[in-house]
Amino acid sequence: MRILVDRRRCEGHGLCEGVAPKLLSADEGHAELLVDGDVPTDQQTAAVIAVRVCPIAALRMI
Numbered sequence: 001m002r003i004l005v006d007r008r009r010c011e012g013h014g015l016c017e018g019v020a021p022k023l024l025s026a027d028e029g030h031a032e033l034l035v036d037g038d039v040p041t042d043q044q045t046a047a048v049i050a051v052r053v054c055p056i057a058a059l060r061m062i
C-alpha cells in the first residue's frame, strides 16, 4: 500500500497530518510524504483515515 499526493489539488489544510503525522507533513503549505515506498503495516489504518479526511481528495491509495 502506498499513498500518493496530488500536489496540484492539495491546499495545505493539514487534516492529513493531524491523523497521520508519521506519514504526512503539511508544514510547507502542501502535503509532503514522510515515507518512501510502502506504508508500514502499523501505519496503514492512519493512511486510510488520512485519505478519507482530505476535504478535496488530494490523497489516494495505490
Ligand code: SF4
Residues within 6 Å of the ligand: 005, 009, 010, 011, 012, 013, 014, 015, 016, 017, 026, 030, 031, 053, 054, 055, 056, 057, 058, 059
Ligand atoms: S488534508 Fe488534503 S489538502 Fe490538506 S494538506 Fe492533506 S492532502 Fe493537502
